[in-house]
Amino acid sequence: MTKFYITTPIYYPSDRLHIGHSYTTVAADALARYHRRRGHETWFLTGTDEHGQKIERAAANVGKTPQQFVDEIVAWIKDLWKALHISYDDFIRTTEPRHEQAVQKIFKQLFEKGDIYKSSYEGWYCTPCETFWLEGKLKEGNCPDCGRPVEKTREESYFFRLSNYADRLLQHIDENPDFIQPASRRNEMVAFIKQGLEDLCVSRSTVKWGIPVPVDESQVIYVWLDALSNYITALGWGTEQDEKYKKFWPADVHLVGKEIMRFHTIIWPCILMAAGEPLPHKVFGHGWLLFGSGAEKMSKSKGNVVDPFILIEKYGLDAVRYYLLREVPFGSDGTYTEDAFVLRTNVDLANDLGNLLSRTTQMVNKFAGGKVPQVLPEAGDDILASLADEVVKEYEAALDRLELSTAVVALMKLVQRANKYIDEQAPWALAKDPAQADRLANVLYNLAETMRLVGVLLTPFLIHTPEKIWEQLGLDPAAVRTEPWEQATAWGALPAGTEIRRGNPLFPRIELDKEAAPKVETTPAAPAAPAAPAAPEVKVTEPVEGVAQIEYEDFARVELKVAKVVACEKVPKADKLLKLQLEVGDEKRQIVSGIAQHYTPEEMVGKLIILVANLKPKALRGVESHGMLLAATAADGRLSLVTLDKLDFPSGPRVK
Numbered sequence: 001m002t003k004f005y006i007t008t009p010i011y012y013p014s015d016r017l018h019i020g021h022s023y024t025t026v027a028a029d030a031l032a033r034y035h036r037r038r039g040h041e042t043w044f045l046t047g048t049d050e051h052g053q054k055i056e057r058a059a060a061n062v063g064k065t066p067q068q069f070v071d072e073i074v075a076w077i078k079d080l081w082k083a084l085h086i087s088y089d090d091f092i093r094t095t096e097p098r099h100e101q102a103v104q105k106i107f108k109q110l111f112e113k114g115d116i117y118k119s120s121y122e123g124w125y126c127t128p129c130e131t132f133w134l135e136g137k138l139k140e141g142n143c144p145d146c147g148r149p150v151e152k153t154r155e156e157s158y159f160f161r162l163s164n165y166a167d168r169l170l171q172h173i174d175e176n177p178d179f180i181q182p183a184s185r186r187n188e189m190v191a192f193i194k195q196g197l198e199d200l201c202v203s204r205s206t207v208k209w210g211i212p213v214p215v216d217e218s219q220v221i222y223v224w225l226d227a228l229s230n231y232i233t234a235l236g237w238g239t240e241q242d243e244k245y246k247k248f249w250p251a252d253v254h255l256v257g258k259e260i261m262r263f264h265t266i267i268w269p270c271i272l273m274a275a276g277e278p279l280p281h282k283v284f285g286h287g288w289l290l291f292g293s294g295a296e297k298m299s300k301s302k303g304n305v306v307d308p309f310i311l312i313e314k315y316g317l318d319a320v321r322y323y324l325l326r327e328v329p330f331g332s333d334g335t336y337t338e339d340a341f342v343l344r345t346n347v348d349l350a351n352d353l354g355n356l357l358s359r360t361t362q363m364v365n366k367f368a369g370g371k372v373p374q375v376l377p378e379a380g381d382d383i384l385a386s387l388a389d390e391v392v393k394e395y396e397a398a399l400d401r402l403e404l405s406t407a408v409v410a411l412m413k414l415v416q417r418a419n420k421y422i423d424e425q426a427p428w429a430l431a432k433d434p435a436q437a438d439r440l441a442n443v444l445y446n447l448a449e450t451m452r453l454v455g456v457l458l459t460p461f462l463i464h465t466p467e468k469i470w471e472q473l474g475l476d477p478a479a480v481r482t483e484p485w486e487q488a489t490a491w492g493a494l495p496a497g498t499e500i501r502r503g504n505p506l507f508p509r510i511e512l513d514k515e516a517a518p519k520v521e522t523t524p525a526a527p528a529a530p531a532a533p534a535a536p537e538v539k540v541t542e543p544v545e546g547v548a549q550i551e552y553e554d555f556a557r558v559e560l561k562v563a564k565v566v567a568c569e570k571v572p573k574a575d576k577l578l579k580l581q582l583e584v585g586d587e588k589r590q591i592v593s594g595i596a597q598h599y600t601p602e603e604m605v606g607k608l609i610i611l612v613a614n615l616k617p618k619a620l621r622g623v624e625s626h627g628m629l630l631a632a633t634a635a636d637g638r639l640s641l642v643t644l645d646k647l648d649f650p651s652g653p654r655v656k
């Protein structure tokens with residue numbers, strides 16, 4: 001049976017974790033869930049890196065012993081992973097005896113082999129990175145990695161003969177192109193190794209909080225040697241209970257942030273080579289989640305740390321997980337802003353996904369008596385069926401390459417196409433013509449079947465939504481995660497006659513409330529699920545020819561709002577288009593409008609216009625437009641914007 005062993009970095013419990021740490025862990029969780037879902041024997045490890053000077057000092061600062069200090073934070077971290085539904089199989093703490101004993105064994109083995117030797121060291125130490133530097137490597141006297149000040153260290157220490165393994169490591173990287181991913185990081189690491197590797201200091205005499213060196217009680221083992229070993233000590237390496245080690249090692253993926261690639265692709269493989277153990281199949285270095293429009297690194301001192309608990313409480317677990325997995329192309333850096341979060345949730349989840357389920361269940365109720373109709377292939381089309389086949393292949397291939405966001409985009413393509421399919425097929429029109437009954441049945445079946453499949457494809461990513469979708473389709477919600485993958489992803493598995501159970505909207509639209517923006521500082525309270533509003537009666541609107549009279553409710557579905565133009569520019573290589581940045585109350589919006597031949601960008605700035613705020617986003621010449629402005633065109637071709645006559649009017653209010 002295929003096995004899959006995936007790990008996250010073990011986090012420092014020196015402070016509470018933020019959304020950046022959650023990003024790695026949710027990504028690893030999604031991959032673990034995917035492999036389990038496919039029936040692979042999966043092992044998912046995470047944990048905490050509890051020794052070292054950084055923790056020793058953080059504890060001293062608040063007057064606690066290191067052990068008390070880490071115990072409290074580790075409990076908080078475990079609560080966080082619970083709130084995010086992280087499905088880890090084991091959580092390793094480096095202060096556990098099972099780990100400490102095995103690390104001492106590794107040290108001793110390397111010492112006896114001559115790969116660890118005693119010498120003295122003079123150099124510089126960066127405590128936040130727990131890294132040694134020689135004078136020549138410093139950047140303007142600071143740590144070349146994080147830019148923070150370093151401290152002079154002169155110690156009698158033990159050294160690991162890293163330099164001995166450089167050639168073998170280069171050869172391994174060359175022969176195994178997948179070992180370091182993405183490829184750009186491989187090039188960076190190869191260049192680093194080629195500069196020459198120096199032996200690595202692997203013990204500290206000035207730090208007390210660590211695992212004692214087995215051959216010299218006056219020293220503790222360097223925290224990175226201690227930490228990296230977790231990937232095998234957690235499997236029982238070096239003990240009599242090493243079945244897991246035999247089954248799961250080498251790891252299939254070490255998932256880490258790009259800043260710790262060097263430790264994982266140079267130091268760790270060389271330690272494994274020295275210990276005579278096989279190397280992990282792949283180390284994947286993902287990008288960072290940066291904060292705000294200035295794309296800053298998140299840090300407590302900058303006060304820009306986003307607390308995952310608050311985010312979950314405010315927007316719900318699935319919206320948070322979706323955002324993390326979708327927003328950042330895997331491998332690159334991405335930026336968190338609350339506006340982008342809300343936009344992503346509203347557009348993808350509330351509009352595209354939520355509406356598709358709502359429209360589908362409503363139409364099956366209205367036009368098929370609430371039961372999924374029997375398919376009559378000769379009356380049908382294969383538009384969604386053939387796209388579904390392609391999407392499943394694309395999705396699987398993307399996840400094999402660890403490209404989570406690509407897999408999410410692939411499945412959302414099916415959702416978007418299905419929404420368009422409704423508009424094209426106009427079931428409400430088919431329903432009026434008895435001769436089209438078979439075609440109508442096929443259209444409804446195709447939509448319900450698409451929803452069923454989308455539920456399955458969402459299982460690695462989301463926690464509640466797949467079940468909710470299956471529940472509304474009248475299927476057994478538990479089976480969305482258990483039905484064998486090949487069967488569950490094959491088109492046509494939805495049985496006819498299934499009774500629809502229409503429920504609440506999957507994702508209520510979020511209105512942005514800036515006052516309560518979830519930033520900074522943490523509240524360790526368990527998150528409560530936001531109450532879902534009662535299902536509104538969504539009307540299935542039927543297109544009419546000419547201008548028909550409409551009900552007020554029909555008009556009210558169009559959300560018109562006052563918006564102020566705060567910036568405007570031409571869209572390159574498009575003579576008709578202007579790109580406008582709007583302020584709509586507290587919200588910021590970008591729209592693209594075909595008015596460039598009538599207004600200059602300068603004329604537009606400052607105007608109060610009317611925005612169709614709930615129009616589906618669209619890309620025009622590759623530029624995203626999130627709404628439309630109102631304007632009238634006269635018979636002679638002149639165009640006039642609809643603007644407000646009171647120039648000091650606020651932006652944001654609804655126009656009715």
Ligand code: MSP
Nearest residue numbers: 009010011012020021024049227228256257288289
């Ligand atoms: N303890 C070491 C890792 C030892 S692994 C054998 C460590 N810990 S850490 O707490 O600083 O966590 C670093 C990891 O957290 C990063 O590698 C990354 O996976 C994750 N992230 C922390 N901040 C992040 C972002 N802003 N964005 C994305 N990932 C981030 O280093």
